[in-house]
Structure formats: C-alpha cells, structure tokens
Amino acid sequence: MKPSDLKQITIVAGHYGSGKTEFCLNLAIQRLEQGIKTALIDLDIVNPYFRTREKTAELEKMGIKVYGDFYRSDITMEIPALSADVRTPLEDRSTYSIVDLGGNSSGALVAVQFGKYFHEGDYEFLDVINFNRPETRSVKGAADHFHEIEERTGLKFTGLVNNTHLLRETSIDTIKSGVNFCEEVSAILKVPLLYTTCPNFLFDEFIASPYYKSLDHQILPVNLLMRETWLDTKLS
Amino acid sequence: MSEKVLMKGNEAFCEAAIRGGCRFYVGYPITPQSEIPEYMSHEMPKRGGTFVQSESELGSINISYGIACAGGNVFVSSASPGIALMQEGMSFACSAEVPIVILNVSRSGPGIGGIQPAQADYFQVTRGGGNGDYKIPVFAPSTMQEAIDIIYNSFEIADQLRNPVIILADGMMGQMMEPVVLPEEKQPYKTEAEITKYKPWALTGTKNKDHRNRIVSYWAKPEELEHHIIHLFEKYAKAEKELVRYETIGAEDPEIVFVAFGTMARIVAEVIEILNNEGIKAGMIRPISLWPFPKAPFEALSPEKTKVVISTELSMGQLLADVENSVQGRIPTRLINRVGGIVPTTNEILERAKKILGELK
Secondary structure, X not given: OOHHHOOOEEEEEEOOOOOHHHHHHHHHHHHHHOOOOEEEEEEOOOOOOOOHHHHHHHHHHHOOEEEOOXXXXXXXXXXXXXXXXXXXXXXXXXXXXXXXXXXXXXXXXXXXXXXXXXXXOOEEEEEEXXXXXHHHOOHHHHHHHHHHHHHHHOOXXXXXXXXXXXXXXXXXXXXXXHHHHHHHHHHHHOOOXXXXXXXXXXXXXXXXXXXXXXXXXXXXXXXXXXXXXXXXXXXX | OOOEEXXXXXXXXXXXXXXXXXXXXXXXXXXXXXXXXXXXXHHHHHOOXXXXXXXXXXXXXXXXXXXXHOOOOEEEEEOHHHHHHOHHHHHHHHHXXXXXXXXXXXXXXXXOOEEEEOOOOHHHHHOOOOXXXXXXXXXXXXXXXXXXXXXXXXXXXXXXXXXXXXXXXXXXXXXXXXXEEOOOOOOOOOOHHHXXXXXXXXXXOOOOOOOOOOOOOOOOXXXXXXXXXXXXXXXXXXXXXXXXXXXXXXXXXXXXXXXOOHHHHHHHHHHHHHHHHOOOOEEEEEEOEEEOOOOHHHHOOOOOOOOXXXXXXXXXXXXXXXXXXXXXXXXXXXXXXXXXXXXXXXXXXHHHHHHHHHHHO
C-alpha cells in the first residue's frame, strides 16, 4: 500500500486471540520502515496479559511511540480507564495511528468514546480473523463477531485481515485455508480482504510460491514479538 | 474434533472440563481466570450443563460441596486469593469424601498480590490451608495439551478417590495461546438414575431402597474420628503410589539438574537445550503431580555425577522444600526464583545457573 492511499487512522478489532496485537505491532514496524510516522494506541482494557504496552520500551527504541498509559501501572493495573494522552496521536494529523482494540465486541466498545476522531473515509477499520480459533471457524461465527463489533462500536469495518496461523506449527496450507475462508467471508459481508499475515520463518518460502502471485492483497510478514521463545520450545 | 485449533489457556481448560464430563460449574470472576466463568456461562447451558455464579469463593466451594454430595460432576475455578477462601470447604469435602475438581490459575501474593503469574500457592495446594489431616492430589501441567488431558481425566480420578483434585495452572498458562487437539466428549451419566450406577454413595434419594446413603462430616466420638482419619490416610497411601506423575528430560547423567513445573518448566526446557549445546550436561525433573511429589527421579540421581539440583520456581523456595526433602542431603541444592509476578527470561536463568555451577567447582 502506498502512503498516498494510507488512512490516518487504522483501527484493529477482532475475536479474542485472533492476533490483533501482533498484527498491529508488525504493521507499525512495516510502516516505520517505509518512513511513515507511526504511533500505536493500545486500547485493550479487557486483557490482563500480552498487551502492547508491555513492549513500550522496545518499540520506542525503534521509533514507534506507544500510547496506552494506565497511570504508570501499565502492566498490573486492571482498571477500565485510559489516561488522556491516548488522544494525542489522534489529534496530530501528521501521525499515522494504529489503534489496537480489546477482543470481541466487549473489548472493542472502548472505541466509542473516540468516535469524534473517526470520520468515514478517513479511517481504516480492520477485522482480524484466525480461522483456527474455534469461534471463527465457521462463516456464521466470523460474521456474528463482525456484526457484534460493528454494532457495539457504531463503526463499519472497511477490511478483513486473514491472520490464520497455528504459531510455530503454521504451514503454507494453514495460510491458504485462511485465505479461502476469509475470501468466503469477504464475499458474504461485502468487505474486502486487505491483508494476509505470514510468519517470518515461512515468508521467503511463501513469496517464492506460485500461490503468492495469485493473491491480490497485501502480505504482511509477522515476527511474533509478544511471544517469548520458550513458549515454543518442545518440552520433550 | 481431532483437528488442531488455537486456544487460549482458560478456554481450553473449560473445553477439557466439559468434554471430561463436567455437568456443573461454579465460579466467581477473578483475574487471571475470569475467561473461565465467562466461557462457562455461555457454554454450560448449551452443552446440557449448569452454570452457577456464586456470591463469593466461599459460596463456590460450598455450592460445589452440595452438588458433589448429590453426585454431580462439579468443577470450580478461581485464582490464588479466591482459592485461599475455599480452604475450609476443601477440608470439609475431604472429610466427607466428596469429589470436586478445582482449578487454581495462580497469580502473585501474599494478600491481594497482583494479577501477574506466580507459583507461590505451592504450599497452599500441596499442604492445604484447611484444618485437620487431609490430602488433595495436585496436578501442574506445563503445556496446554497436557492441561487438557489432565482436566479431562480429573473427574474420574476425583470419583475413584472420592476426594477433591486440584489443578494448579499459573496465570501464564491461563492467558497463553497454544495449538491443541480437543478430546471427544465423555458422557458419564445422562440421567439421575445413571448417577447411582456411577456413584453408588451419592445422595440421590432413597427411592424405596432398603437403605439410605449417608455422607458424614461429623464424627462425635474421638475413636470414630480417629478410625475415619486412618481410613482416609489408607486411601491417600494408595493414591500416593498410583497418582504420581513426572517427566525427566535432558542429558543422561546430568551435572546440573533443574526442578521446575508449570510455566517455569517451559523456560527451563529452553535453558537446558542451550546448556547442552554448550557442552554442559543439564537435565530437568518436571513434577506433574505436586502431591504426590515424585521422589523416584531424585533417588535415581548420582552424587558422583550430579553436582547440584536447582529448584527453579516463581516462589520463595516452596518447591525447594520438597526438592530438599527428596534429595535428602545427598547432592547440594540451590534456588533460582523470581516473585511478585515476574517471570524470569531464559538468559537470566542461564546466567544464574552458570554462576552456581562456577561456585560449586
């Protein structure tokens, strides 16, 4: 995507565990590499662990400003409250913001209070889908989540993200199954499939495959930044 | 469903319980396990079960006690301070010999502690905080698939022993995502009449039988109570032999042996992989049952070959106490730990282990 097509605000929602946060982090890094001034706004106030703000120091070192200050108790405080500074990048027209909402419609509800910043045509609203999550394994499940989030937030989705993976067990077939599923969902919901993610370790193989050339949407390489390596060490 | 799906720990625990025969869930929200009552609230009614939100953790354990007396397969979950509140009820359930499956998705303490992961409930679950002489089998899975398999089978273990069973999963286990295969749904009983075949002791009503079942929690005469306690401990002695579970991994004849369970065992697995690649023979004893604690793998260690046994834990030496008890002074023991909700990195454990090894040489 050329920066000229880029919307100032990209809001990311989806089912619990669909991979919103990893998608947001990797999208932010890609944009930074393209020379785009990028901010990450962490509005996840429903999940206690694995939140963007845990990686604030690493991200800010790279040059991505993270907003999501919970009164300096970022990791342990569990209060559904946000400090006012999360509005800073939304008010700054020179910054491209990526807004990471919490999971499901209950986590996405927080977006409502920022409604005045979201003008139709000015923002991208993405629904992240992982076909391997049991709740979004059927078109009905994915559509129900899509509609519930739209209903709660009052915002219309503008695109889908196929984030179908099985962590280190992801194969090209895993990604393909997600593309097929998301294309089906896209046709029914009449919202375009804009991104497919591919784990870093598969990326070279994936872009060398003839299948890659048949895809007409963006492929985002994903490095699992929130996941410690020991989580994928085999025990025995 | 035999295909792999990606699940969050807390959801996977619920599916394992439902598929393992859970027909009643009683709970109260507390981080980091609040997804469990949330999931059960919408799944139990759909799957032929009953969801009860109790007014507190005291309510949870005592409602479960009642359901279990009537023969219901009951599952209760909470996190550390909530499990602390249940201790009295657990002692009562052990005394009355009723099976309850209890899950502790533990966080840090003492007191209100914090919401980040910890293993400082080790004494709470292995020794028990209730009054009197009783034991509860405790299983501590390290992977989501293992957690599923343990929870799935825990209703049968609890029934066979007629005693509560605890699963200790730290907050990291509750919140992490992992690909898993879910087992087929078991239906141990469908009707009330079937409960009596399955649990002949349950209080399902006399129904013209020539006797009535009694569940007793009060023994008025000391001799009767002593007799009852001896009976319980004969049962526990059998469980101690039958329920012990562990895994040993890493090098043969290791010079450094780590002991770790739950999340910590995952990190240690990476540590020993690095040490072995560097030519330092490292291994791990991973207790899966915390009570009964596995003593055999410690007895198998040779003091000529193993220089040190390191308890690696998210508490202030609670696991170390059982390690020392099992090593019995034959080999030096040490502690590598973090507390307060901090999970150490692979490198931190690696460096601390090398320092210990250097000091012993």
